[in-house]
Amino acid sequence: MEGHFTGGEEYQKNFLPRDYLTTYYSFDHGPSPEAEMLKFNLECLHKTFGPGGLKGDTLIDIGSGPTIYQVLAACEAFRDITLSDFTDRNREELEKWLRKDPGAYDWTPAVKFACELEGDSGRWQEKEEKLRATVKRVLKCDANLASPLAPAVLPPADCVLTLLAMECACCSLDAYRAALRNLASLLKPGGHLVTTVTLQLQSYMVGKRQFSCVVLQKEEVEQAVLDAGFDIQQLLHSPLSYSPASAPNTGVCFIVARKKPAP
Numbered sequence: 001m002e003g004h005f006t007g008g009e010e011y012q013k014n015f016l017p018r019d020y021l022t023t024y025y026s027f028d029h030g031p032s033p034e035a036e037m038l039k040f041n042l043e044c045l046h047k048t049f050g051p052g053g054l055k056g057d058t059l060i061d062i063g064s065g066p067t068i069y070q071v072l073a074a075c076e077a078f079r080d081i082t083l084s085d086f087t088d089r090n091r092e093e094l095e096k097w098l099r100k101d102p103g104a105y106d107w108t109p110a111v112k113f114a115c116e117l118e119g120d121s122g123r124w125q126e127k128e129e130k131l132r133a134t135v136k137r138v139l140k141c142d143a144n145l146a147s148p149l150a151p152a153v154l155p156p157a158d159c160v161l162t163l164l165a166m167e168c169a170c171c172s173l174d175a176y177r178a179a180l181r182n183l184a185s186l187l188k189p190g191g192h193l194v195t196t197v198t199l200q201l202q203s204y205m206v207g208k209r210q211f212s213c214v215v216l217q218k219e220e221v222e223q224a225v226l227d228a229g230f231d232i233q234q235l236l237h238s239p240l241s242y243s244p245a246s247a248p249n250t251g252v253c254f255i256v257a258r259k260k261p262a263p
Contacts (some may be wrong), residue, residue, distance in 0.1 A: 020206045182229045229260050
């Protein structure tokens with residue numbers, strides 16, 4: 001991948017949602033590094049948005065990909081959720097699940113696990129309907145733009161969520177730092193950024209296609225969040241990694257940060 005970074009046109013043409021979902025989100029196929037990563041994120045999000053955690057009116061998820069697991073906890077704490085992704089195929093995959101298309105990806109195992117964390121695994125169907133009712137729109141996004149949701153314009157949000165996305169969208173550390181400032185512009189003063197970043201990941205596989213990432217260290221992520229105008233309220237560093245053949249990373253970093261009030 002040296003000398004070339006996967007650009008938006010290549011994502012639009014070559015990123016196949018079902019290949020991605022099969023590789024990283026086959027939650028019910030027994031123990032795997034990918035299943036452990038999914039559980040880690042669901043546990044972190046439950047603690048963040050569960051009782052006594054963050055709540056508000058509006059949440060924007062940037063770089064949703066074709067997945068909905070990342071907002072399972074948040075739909076109990078926010079009344080209006082926006083999902084967003086760069087590629088048409090990913091947004092179509094999200095819409096399929098939202099409208100209960102028979103061909104939609106089956107998120108039942110992940111939903112049941114999220115409900116177990118909340119203490120009632122039997123309400124998974126109710127949880128799915130709650131999420132469908134809370135997601136109000138699916139928009140195109142590009143974190144590299146000063147207005148990541150352009151041409152759409154939304155009021156400043158209470159929370160911006162972005163999981164495992166910025167390291168894939170940004171071609172350099174400088175671009176990553178700029179993207180975090182762009183995300184900060186979507187937030188109210190005092191609003192929160194919630195993010196998981198894969199560390200030291202150069203590339204990842206989707207089917208037979210390789211997609212590049214910016215290689216990030218924990219200290220670089222932490223400093224970038226601070227420099228984007230946030231106070232870090234929680235930083236959890238885990239050594240969890242994906243299967244080496246799929247995404248050879250060396251850990252993940254989960255961060256909750258609060259946007260500083262305007263001076």
